[in-house]
Amino acid sequence: MGQTIAEKILSKHADRPVKPGELIISNIDVVMVQDGTGPLAVNEFKKMGKGKLFNPERTILFIDHAAPSPRKELSNSHTVLRDFAKEYGAVLSEVGEGVCHQRLIESFVNPGEVLLGADSHTCTSGALGAFATGVGSTDIAVVMALGKTWLKVPSTYKIVLEGEFEKGVYAKDLILYLIGLIGADGATYKALEFTGSAVKNMTMSDRFTISNMAVEAGAKAGLFETDEKTREYLKQHGRENKFVEIKADDDAEYERVININLSDLKPMISLPHTVDNTKTIDEMPKVEVNQVYIGTCTNGRIEDLRIAAEILKNKKVKEGVRLLVAPASRQVFLQALEEGLITTLVNSGAAIVTSGCGACVGVHAGILGDGEVCLSSQNRNFQGRMGNTEGFIYLSSPATCAYSAIKGYIADVREVL
Amino acid sequence: MSILKGKAFKFGDNISTDHIAPGRLFHLRSNLPELAKHVLEDADPEFASKMSKGDFVVGGNNFGLGSSREHAPQIIKIAGVGAVLAKSFARIFYRNAINIGLLLIECDTDKINAGDELEVNIKEGYVYNKTQDIKLPFPPLPDVMIKLLNEGGLIEHIKKHGDFDLV
Ligand code: SF4
Numbered sequence: 001m002g003q004t005i006a007e008k009i010l011s012k013h014a015d016r017p018v019k020p021g022e023l024i025i026s027n028i029d030v031v032m033v034q035d036g037t038g039p040l041a042v043n044e045f046k047k048m049g050k051g052k053l054f055n056p057e058r059t060i061l062f063i064d065h066a067a068p069s070p071r072k073e074l075s076n077s078h079t080v081l082r083d084f085a086k087e088y089g090a091v092l093s094e095v096g097e098g099v100c101h102q103r104l105i106e107s108f109v110n111p112g113e114v115l116l117g118a119d120s121h122t123c124t125s126g127a128l129g130a131f132a133t134g135v136g137s138t139d140i141a142v143v144m145a146l147g148k149t150w151l152k153v154p155s156t157y158k159i160v161l162e163g164e165f166e167k168g169v170y171a172k173d174l175i176l177y178l179i180g181l182i183g184a185d186g187a188t189y190k191a192l193e194f195t196g197s198a199v200k201n202m203t204m205s206d207r208f209t210i211s212n213m214a215v216e217a218g219a220k221a222g223l224f225e226t227d228e229k230t231r232e233y234l235k236q237h238g239r240e241n242k243f244v245e246i247k248a249d250d251d252a253e254y255e256r257v258i259n260i261n262l263s264d265l266k267p268m269i270s271l272p273h274t275v276d277n278t279k280t281i282d283e284m285p286k287v288e289v290n291q292v293y294i295g296t297c298t299n300g301r302i303e304d305l306r307i308a309a310e311i312l313k314n315k316k317v318k319e320g321v322r323l324l325v326a327p328a329s330r331q332v333f334l335q336a337l338e339e340g341l342i343t344t345l346v347n348s349g350a351a352i353v354t355s356g357c358g359a360c361v362g363v364h365a366g367i368l369g370d371g372e373v374c375l376s377s378q379n380r381n382f383q384g385r386m387g388n389t390e391g392f393i394y395l396s397s398p399a400t401c402a403y404s405a406i407k408g409y410i411a412d413v414r415e416v417l
Numbered sequence: 418m419s420i421l422k423g424k425a426f427k428f429g430d431n432i433s434t435d436h437i438a439p440g441r442l443f444h445l446r447s448n449l450p451e452l453a454k455h456v457l458e459d460a461d462p463e464f465a466s467k468m469s470k471g472d473f474v475v476g477g478n479n480f481g482l483g484s485s486r487e488h489a490p491q492i493i494k495i496a497g498v499g500a501v502l503a504k505s506f507a508r509i510f511y512r513n514a515i516n517i518g519l520l521l522i523e524c525d526t527d528k529i530n531a532g533d534e535l536e537v538n539i540k541e542g543y544v545y546n547k548t549q550d551i552k553l554p555f556p557p558l559p560d561v562m563i564k565l566l567n568e569g570g571l572i573e574h575i576k577k578h579g580d581f582d583l584v
Contacts, residue, residue: 023583120484138517220508385440
């Protein structure tokens, strides 16, 4: 019987053919924590008394969630990670280097590998054909020490994508649509595998956005097969030699198949306070915004900033609205500077925030006031997410964000494209 | 510990890790006993002050969705909650809870009201709602979970066996 992408990768890492539902011990290639989950992992690691890391060069600690630190307690947590990296020889990604998931795809993860991260959006790397999933700090502590973990092999939903996006519709709209369709727990314990003729035309950036949000449907992983686009991406990031072909067998078995024609899609909005609470822009009432946020591991890439800058060029952000932009990584930031995008954005009235998680996690750099509304390109709109339970978060594509910042309310970007 | 007794504190569907351990209290993550004083604060601001040791958190569907922060199940455990009962759990939360030794029970929580007195019989696999005099069965816990719970969580398991001894 054929295998899905998840089954193939996990078979390789368990050294035997695996089937959905089975409990396996899987070898792990890359392991990571961030500053919110890392100190606890370090603590648990030390409790085990193993004394050294299994694979220090591929144990990565990111300082991104509260970077730069807004409080002394967090500064002290950062010190814990810096000291640990130094003592055990792990890799440290410092303040300003960027959001963990963006840094992982840029520099650390390769097709066919298994990545375990103490962050739920670890699934982002699935777009590179890697089995990447989020777990908690204790799991990570054990992986750091032993280089392996226990996993239940997920069954797979095949998401078949055909057709082309209409103007103003992007990968973000597609994934919001899918989550609205199957629900925030619609794929719990499953792997999603994205395939179909439309995938070939998708940029890697599109694929990362889609894989990133797989977890918002409850999925364990969001996977793409590898192709020339994957190879090109790896080449641009100095590791073309890491390319391998990852592809499901033709006779692989899927628990469910969902067909989506991209040309049927419209710009989507996810309304407070759950991601699956979606509407098309046509169904939206007029919602005025106080803050617009463009960035994060979902949509803070150079492609996203290009789209936003194009829309905001020679325009001004509406009075009374603040537009925050956080390039997802230093690499993205530098590229945006080089292309003049930052000048365009700042001229329009945007405030640029340090590369990292910024306002997304509600720790600093854009906490909402009581009753305030934020439209964000991030992946989550839970109550309290942006630091205030009295705030309201709407999610959309960066294009919808940029245009809405000009209009002052959640607006239909197709009007200007 | 095969029968647990306590009172039900009822929550709705989709209780996220942001409800349980909000990002705005990020700085308290290095101080779990302090963070535990705020457990579930964004879903019920009075929960921590009203609950007694052994009481149950009762949710609806998809309890614990969202971030991978293990601080969420950790502070539920530290606060002294006997078990979390829900119709379903989000994947990472479930896994984290097993690893740290917090008991989770999947059952029909529609039949539990706020304040009901409950008895959880782990061995026989049912929740007895004393207030309403009904029995709510739940499927037996997975072997991995029983093993890890009995051994006091994943770290203790590894310390004891030196490696995984689950499969
Ligand atoms: S940008 Fe937001 S979603 Fe992404 S890792 Fe940071 S906090 Fe998490």
